[in-house]
Amino acid sequence: HISAIDPDYHQLDKQDIMQNQLRYFEKTLEDAMIHQYSKLIYIHGIGNGVLKNELKKILRTYPDIQVKEAPFSSYGYGAIEVHIHYK
DSSP states (O other), X not given: OHHHHOTTGGGSOHHHHHXXXXXXXXXXXXXXXXXXXXXXXXXXXXXXXXXXXHHHHHHTTOTTEEEEEOOHHHHTTSEEEEEEOOO
């Protein structure tokens, strides 16, 4: 949630909120790869799908990453599961 990333998010417009979320996402993904995590869960929430689609668009640029819906029983409809494959 944006409130965990930027406590002053009320002052931001929608585009700035999205950019902050995407920057945070990319940083956590890069950190996970540095530490060789093999699986991550990203909670994007339930809405109109804009954030989810942006996350998937970024993830498609990484050839060694597989994305699928996170288990509904654990996360509902608002999360994706990311698998990182190392060579």
